[in-house]
Amino acid sequence: MRMSPASDRPQALADSLKTRTQSVTDELRELIVQGELKLGQHVQEMWIAERLGVSRTPVRTALNTLASEGYLVYLPNRGYFVRQFDITELMDVYEIRASLESLAARRAAERGITREQESVLMRCVEEGDRILRKGYFADDDLLPYRRMNVGIHEGIIQATGNARLAETIRQNNNLPLVSDRVILWQNFDVLKRSHDDHHRVITAIIARDVWRASAIMYEHVYYAGLALRDHLRTQDGLSLLIDPSKLAAVTADISSGDNPK
Structure with a gap:
């Protein structure tokens, strides 16, 4: 030896x-x-x-x-x-995220997605439908909803086939309160609108409707930023700038295949 x-x-x-x-x-x-x-x-x-x-x-x-x-x-x-972030800084980062993920949706639609990629996205959408069907959001819905939400965003990003774009998005999203791991679950209407966007953007990508997919994704992410901004301006929301753990920010482990099956 x-x-x-x-x-x-x-x-x-x-x-x-x-x-x-x-x-x-x-x-x-x-x-x-x-x-x-x-x-x-x-x-x-x-x-x-x-x-x-x-x-x-x-x-x-x-x-x-x-x-x-x-x-x-x-x-x-x-x-x-x-590091502490003020509301203006957070919105600046959300605007960047909206632009990057809008580009990802456009590239995925241009390239076209495989049947396997479509199947993964549709399973995620169906999981979101199941969670929201009862008309309210319970504490034990948080983990499966997070998996669904991250699964959709990651699925679209991966469908671009652009590793540099994917890495840029992940770097931008790795900030407190900004990533797709953050769920503003206190407002059911916000969740419902957000998931309706999931349906529309995936439909546009499957149809290879490039500019519609891009526009929907931009609005989807930017509206999430506006909803967070409005919440932060409330008395309860201001505390998130001091204690962001009060927001449902939960980790995602995409590398382990932690998507709805």
């Missing part, structure tokens, strides 16, 4: 640290996106290290990385804090 030379060990250790650091960065980013770390919250190295079961070294690197990505801000002699 061949033994690894001693010279290989430093490289192996370096690779292990790099992998662990990336994992910590990804987990910490998700804690911010899903609202578990509140906007403006002080993010302490020791707390994160204990929470994730790692040493402080990868945590320190992860904090620096997330600050460079705009998720955190660093204040000298005070440390790292989750």
